Amino acid sequence: MSIRPVAHEFFAGGGLAGIGLSGDFDIGFANDMDAMKAAAFRANHPQVPFHQGDVWDLGSLELPGRPDLCWASSPCQDVSLAGARGGLEARRSGAFWGFWRLMQGLEAQGRAPRLIVLENVVGLLSSGGGADFAAVCWAMTELGYVVGALEIDAALWLPQSRPRLFVVAMKDAQGPSTAGPRTPFHSPRLIAAQAALPDAVRRRWRWWSLTPPPLRNLDLASVLAPDAACDWFDAPRAEALLSLLAPLHRQKLEAVAASGERRIGAAYRRVRREGDGKHQRLELRFDGLAGCLRTPAGGSSRQYVVAAEQGRVRIRYLTAREAARLMGLPDDYRLPARESAGLKLTGDAVAVPVVRTLSQELLRPALTAAARAA
Numbered sequence: 001m002s003i004r005p006v007a008h009e010f011f012a013g014g015g016l017a018g019i020g021l022s023g024d025f026d027i028g029f030a031n032d033m034d035a036m037k038a039a040a041f042r043a044n045h046p047q048v049p050f051h052q053g054d055v056w057d058l059g060s061l062e063l064p065g066r067p068d069l070c071w072a073s074s075p076c077q078d079v080s081l082a083g084a085r086g087g088l089e090a091r092r093s094g095a096f097w098g099f100w101r102l103m104q105g106l107e108a109q110g111r112a113p114r115l116i117v118l119e120n121v122v123g124l125l126s127s128g129g130g131a132d133f134a135a136v137c138w139a140m141t142e143l144g145y146v147v148g149a150l151e152i153d154a155a156l157w158l159p160q161s162r163p164r165l166f167v168v169a170m171k172d173a174q175g176p177s178t179a180g181p182r183t184p185f186h187s188p189r190l191i192a193a194q195a196a197l198p199d200a201v202r203r204r205w206r207w208w209s210l211t212p213p214p215l216r217n218l219d220l221a222s223v224l225a226p227d228a229a230c231d232w233f234d235a236p237r238a239e240a241l242l243s244l245l246a247p248l249h250r251q252k253l254e255a256v257a258a259s260g261e262r263r264i265g266a267a268y269r270r271v272r273r274e275g276d277g278k279h280q281r282l283e284l285r286f287d288g289l290a291g292c293l294r295t296p297a298g299g300s301s302r303q304y305v306v307a308a309e310q311g312r313v314r315i316r317y318l319t320a321r322e323a324a325r326l327m328g329l330p331d332d333y334r335l336p337a338r339e340s341a342g343l344k345l346t347g348d349a350v351a352v353p354v355v356r357t358l359s360q361e362l363l364r365p366a367l368t369a370a371a372r373a374a
């Protein structure tokens with residue numbers, strides 16, 4: 001019989017949160033409404049009971065056992081969480097509230113998890129003028145939890161810039177915390193958002209403590225496929241893209257090319273407002289990091305790899321396997337067969353080592369401390 005704590009994974013996508021948690025927790029249940037994600041989840045975690053469907057169609061009685069942790073990576077579009085305050089018509093306006101309804105059900109049945117994590121974009125701190133973040137924290141404290149949050153950039157572990165917000169709620173559990181905010185995980189915008197919370201919520205606030213990892217030793221080049229195995233764009237296509245460089249980015253590329261060394265960068269096409277019009281621009285970075293992976297919605301949101309070497313500049317798309325490595329997935333992770341599906345799965349996901357660190361340093365110790373105190 002398992003004596004490991006059990007986590008339920010909501011909005012599970014390809015199951016990256018569960019992979020990060022798996023050293024400390026068994027995954028007892030997972031849910032996602034997307035058919036492609038569901039297929040990928042099942043291919044990688046055949047042992048985990050998986051519910052494919054809208055979280056609003058789930059009842060708490062369908063959730064097995066008494067989970068120790070419920071993890072929710074609710075969709076970023078949810079950043080407008082007005083549904084909490086909007087009454088019945090707003091029922092489907094926020095998937096987070098569909099999840100929260102389940103937490104209320106578990107509480108009513110005496111099966112509430114001791115730990116709840118909400119992962120979301122950092123925009124949650126400011127959307128609705130701070131009201132959405134306040135609504136989430138208020139809901140958590142109202143159900144008897146203490147609450148705190150951390151802003152964590154996956155770039156501390158992986159060569160990808162990916163800041164995300166993790167709201168962590170605990171009851172009957174004692175996570176390590178500090179008396180006040182600490183860098184780097186209590187960012188200025190998080191501190192400002194916390195200061196704006198109602199007093200009743202602030203009284204139940206905790207500054208969760210997490211130690212930053214040792215210096216990252218991976219860079220973007222280290223996760224890329226060998227040049228010869230890649231589909232580089234032909235010269236006219238590369239030229240067309242380079243013609244979109246804004247002056248500052250052109251200077252950056254010229255400086256890199258002039259160095260003579262092989263340099264690897266990443267780029268996105270963006271639409272920028274300049275003067276009185278909108279322009280397509282190619283924006284480059286050569287700081288060893290990829291830009292934040294995004295869900296591909298049209299060509300402009302696909303990330304490019306740019307290689308400058310001996311005066312020559314080559315460009316290609318970042319592949320789904322490379323994107324998976326940028327999320328901290330091992331190469332035996334089974335990606336969907338379609339490249340676009342693999343990019344969607346990885347672009348939506350949570351970075352595995354960030355979850356692993358939260359699990360090892362905050363979540364599991366919180367349960368252990370509570371068990372000792374009991």
Ligand SMILES: C[S@@+](CC[C@H](N)C(=O)[O-])C[C@H]1O[C@@H](n2cnc3c(N)ncnc32)[C@H](O)[C@@H]1O
Pocket residue numbers: 011012013014015016017031032033034037053054055056073074075076095098345348349350
């Ligand atoms: C930000 S992604 C989370 C991905 C996941 N953490 C991972 O690492 O792959 C949000 C997920 O929520 C799912 N989703 C959105 N609305 C939903 C709903 N109402 N019910 C269930 N799943 C939903 C999407 O299909 C998507 O996979």
